Amino acid sequence: MSVTFYECLMACASDAELVAEYNRLRGTSVGVDLRTPLERLIDSTSGYEQIVQEIKEDELAGFVHFAHDIWRRIPTEANP
DSSP states (O other), rough: OOOHHHHHHHHHHHOOOOHHHHHHHHTOOOOOOOOOHHHHHHHHHHHHHHHHHHHHHHHHHHHHHHHHHHHHHHHHHGGG
16 A cells, blocks of 8 residues: 555644644644734734744645655655
8 A cells, every 4th residue: 555645744744742742843833823812813913914824834834844754754665
């Protein structure tokens, strides 16, 4: 059975412990919004929300690269 990159990415993203450890080691907050509703409202009103979104996109891209690295390490016969 071959494992596609998408399957690997979804497995990584759905593993709460893996995501938590990734966030801890990288100092990121992939999949987590620690802001209170008031902070989100202030960020939205002040225009800071755009910056927050860019940061989240960069963090998510880093997680995708991390999952890709895991996928590449799966033995070749398991990959298409």
